[in-house]
Amino acid sequence: MTLRPLRTADAAVLAQAYRDNREYLAPWDPLREDGFFTEAGQAEQIARRLGGLAVGTDMPWVLAEEERIVGTMTLSGIVRGPFLSAHVGYWVAGRMQGRGVCSAAxxxxxxxxxxxxxxxxxxxxxxxHNAASTAVLHRAGFTLIGTAPSYLRIAGSWQDHLLYQRILH
Structure with a gap:
């Protein structure tokens, strides 16, 4: 398993990974249009992420098992200056759950x-209620800093989220 930078050429393989995990990810993701799960849809998403990389606001990776993508990891909303902070988001394929893949990445x-x-x-x-992701954050040394009511629209409804942080220095 490797964590490597996202590439333009990943569109077809990433689309397949999302199709393979569509049902598994549905409770944790925003509602997705069918086009998101196509090569063209992923090419659009990749272009957006690589655009963020070019301007320094995103660092997108994929979790790869040989030529197969089994998840993603992204630092987004990178802020410089006195804040020096980012948000991390990730997912790993359902079949990889519980193997430490996400924790290592x-x-x-x-x-x-x-x-x-x-x-x-x-x-x-x-x-x-996402016990698996909470466990990943705890293993990585994140600490709970609060609750954000109606924070993100997930699975079609505005849902509360727990906010965690990890101080790196």
Whole structure:
């Protein structure tokens, strides 16, 4: 399993990964149009993420098992200046759940955030009933900093989220 930067050429394989995990991810994701699950839809998403990389606001990776993508990890909303912070978001394929894949990838992303990007803090938000993601954050040393009511529109409704942070220095 490797954590590597997202590439333009990943569109077809990433679309397949999302199709394979569509039902599994549905409770944790925003509602998605059918076009999101196509190669063209993923090409559009990738272009957006790589645009963020170019201007320094995003750092997108994929979790790859040989030529197959089994998840993503993204630092987004990177802020410089006195804040030096980012938000992390991730998912891993249902069949990979419970193997430590996401925990290992998150540790690598945090190392990159600190050592390569010079960030001081990374924040994550999680649905209160997402025990697997909460466990990943705890293993990575994140601490709970609060609750955000109606924070994100997930699975078609505005849902509360728990907010976590990890101070990197």
């Amino acid at each position: 998150l540790q690598e992303a945090l190392r990159h955030a600190r050592d390569e990007l010079g960030l001081h803090r990374v924040q994550a938000s999680v649905l209160p």
